[in-house]
Amino acid sequence: MKKYDVLIIGLGCAGYTAAIYSARYMLSTFLVGAVEGGLGITAAEVGNWPGNIDITGPDLMENFRKHATSFSEVTHKNAWVKKIEKTADGFQMLLDDGETVEGKTLIFAMGSNKRHLGIPGEERLSGKGVTYCATCDAFFYKGKDVAVIGGGDSAVEGAAIAAQVAKKVYLIHRRKDFRAEPYWVEKVKAKENVVFVLENNITEVLGEQKVSGVKLAKPFEGSDTINVDGVFIEVGADPATALAESLGCTVDTKGYLSVDAAMRTNVAGVFGAGDITSGSNYFAQFVTAAGEGAIASNSAFNYVQAGR
Numbered sequence: 001m002k003k004y005d006v007l008i009i010g011l012g013c014a015g016y017t018a019a020i021y022s023a024r025y026m027l028s029t030f031l032v033g034a035v036e037g038g039l040g041i042t043a044a045e046v047g048n049w050p051g052n053i054d055i056t057g058p059d060l061m062e063n064f065r066k067h068a069t070s071f072s073e074v075t076h077k078n079a080w081v082k083k084i085e086k087t088a089d090g091f092q093m094l095l096d097d098g099e100t101v102e103g104k105t106l107i108f109a110m111g112s113n114k115r116h117l118g119i120p121g122e123e124r125l126s127g128k129g130v131t132y133c134a135t136c137d138a139f140f141y142k143g144k145d146v147a148v149i150g151g152g153d154s155a156v157e158g159a160a161i162a163a164q165v166a167k168k169v170y171l172i173h174r175r176k177d178f179r180a181e182p183y184w185v186e187k188v189k190a191k192e193n194v195v196f197v198l199e200n201n202i203t204e205v206l207g208e209q210k211v212s213g214v215k216l217a218k219p220f221e222g223s224d225t226i227n228v229d230g231v232f233i234e235v236g237a238d239p240a241t242a243l244a245e246s247l248g249c250t251v252d253t254k255g256y257l258s259v260d261a262a263m264r265t266n267v268a269g270v271f272g273a274g275d276i277t278s279g280s281n282y283f284a285q286f287v288t289a290a291g292e293g294a295i296a297s298n299s300a301f302n303y304v305q306a307g308r
Contacts, residue, residue, distance in 0.1 A: 003102045004030040006300045010109030012038025014274025016064035017293030023071035025301040031076045037061030038111045044135035044161045105300040108244045111275040112237035121205030129211025134158025134232035144229040155234035156180035163191040172197040239276045252278045263296040271296040
């Protein structure tokens with residue numbers, strides 16, 4: 001069995017960047033993940049990636065993928081990592097297809113998972129009108145009424161995108177003010193078919209075979225229900241740390257993988273990068289994920305060099 005210098009888990013911005021840097025360090029690299037592009041592919045518009053004034057998330061992630069896989073040092077695979085174990089001189093991971101891969105170092109770059117509300121009707125109607133990516137699925141609701149839940153970047157951006165195709169968009173947020181970038185707030189406020197339902201939240205998704213509406217925590221315009229055909233839940237994401245924790249890596253009080261300035265975890269030879277970590281002041285951006293991916297690979301290189 002071939003043993004790689006570095007194993008990278010995650011096919012998003014951080015993982016791709018880590019692979020690019022590790023390849024340029026001439027490290028044999030195994031890059032694996034379940035979803036090409038990660039959450040980066042859900043960004044309909046990326047206006048803050050230096051050098052690209054206007055590019056979509058899917059296009060940017062495809063550029064990253066092509067770059068990372070252009071190196072002969074990188075072995076790339078689409079798969080779930082089921083298990084990771086520490087070995088005498090490195091790490092071993094088991095993939096969902098039964099393949100076992102070994103490496104001297106390991107970089108966790110799995111990003112985060114979309115957060116659910118945990119309310120009645122949500123799970124039952126998932127895929128039947130309930131979705132967790134407005135920018136991905138808005139097209140399917142052309143001419144219909146939809147609700148977007150949340151007040152951060154993904155929710156406000158999603159509402160602006162949905163408003164381009166939907167008849168009416170209800171943007172439901174539990175607070176009075178939005179946490180999203182002012183750019184997106186102003187953009188969504190300019191949409192005449194967006195209705196703001198503020199200081200409110202949904203307590204149930206209504207419908208039998210498909211979504212028919214949402215129930216509100218308190219009445220809006222005289223009713224505690226709103227009739228919609230789709231519900232986009234955009235209330236943030238949680239770091240995907242389960243595999244890292246199974247290996248003994250510590251997480252902070254917010255649940256993020258604890259790393260130092262070199263992206264090192266508390267486990268020797270294990271590093272983190274991107275939205276999964278406590279680095280970059282929890283600022284989940286393409287540029288911060290890429291920066292952490294580069295640092296993690298530099299640290300992995302130094303670790304491998306010290307052991308040679």
